[in-house]
Amino acid sequence: MSEALLKNRDYTIVVAKTISELVQKPPGYEQRWLNAHDAIVTLAQKCETFDPDGITLYLSDCNKSEQFKSYKQVKSSQITEIFEAHYPPATIDLLKVLQTIFHEFFTRKAAQQTKPNGEMILILIDGEPRNRMAISQLLIHTANQLDQDSELGIGFIQLGDDLIARGFLAALDENLKSAGAKFDIVHTEVLTDIQPHSLTEFLQNVLSD
Numbered sequence: 562m563s564e565a566l567l568k569n570r571d572y573t574i575v576v577a578k579t580i581s582e583l584v585q586k587p588p589g590y591e592q593r594w595l596n597a598h599d600a601i602v603t604l605a606q607k608c609e610t611f612d613p614d615g616i617t618l619y620l621s622d623c624n625k626s627e628q629f630k631s632y633k634q635v636k637s638s639q640i641t642e643i644f645e646a647h648y649p650p651a652t653i654d655l656l657k658v659l660q661t662i663f664h665e666f667f668t669r670k671a672a673q674q675t676k677p678n679g680e681m682i683l684i685l686i687d688g689e690p691r692n693r694m695a696i697s698q699l700l701i702h703t704a705n706q707l708d709q710d711s712e713l714g715i716g717f718i719q720l721g722d723d724l725i726a727r728g729f730l731a732a733l734d735e736n737l738k739s740a741g742a743k744f745d746i747v748h749t750e751v752l753t754d755i756q757p758h759s760l761t762e763f764l765q766n767v768l769s770d
Contacts, residue, residue, distance in 0.1 A: 566711055567764055570678040572608035573617040573662060575629070576601065577686045578649045593687065593720045598644065600752055601685065605637040607760040608681075618643065619658055623650040629658045655690040656699065663703050666713065679712035681767060685752070686719060689726040700733065701742040710744035716767040717749040727751070 615634030
């Protein structure tokens with residue numbers, strides 16, 4: 562796939578972190594997110610090269626009723642400061658924030674305010690999200706509203722080794738079309754498999770795989 566498709570496109574990063582004090586959190590949970598910080602900044606820097614007016618960032622926040630706070634036109638140099646101003650909630654409704662993001666995308670598309678190549682949405686999660694079936698149906702519904710498969714790319718990036726989460730994400734990656742989607746718009750990878758030198762390839766895979 563040509564790198565040109567990565568340009569003239571909006572980029573959104575969703576950081577879906579919950580607090581680590583809960584009993585069900587696996588060992589090393591907090592350390593994984595600490596280790597992920599630099600990787601998230603590096604990912605944002607790469608997205609910024611294709612989206613120079615700044616990315617959109619959704620960050621989980623215990624003080625927000627909708628559990629996420631959004632920031633528009635964020636530069637990668639601002640991410641650390643934004644992270645430090647937030648404390649994550651106990652649980653996250655990933656379905657709700659995805660509904661918000663997709664609604665905003667299609668509203669802007671209808672108003673002809675999207676960029677020529679569309680948008681890319683990257684979601685960082687650790688464990689298995691709630692409402693798995695509803696999330697799957699939402700992704701299928703979203704894919705079926707698109708005019709072309711490269712118009713919207715959705716990348717799930719998993720932290721850690723939760724096997725149930727990995728199975729769910731793999732199913733989204735591999736079975737979306739067989740479940741009724743017009744286009745395969747989802748690509749998933751484990752964060753540790755994404756190397757700084759291969760970020761462009763990862764972003765291309767989000768659009769093509």
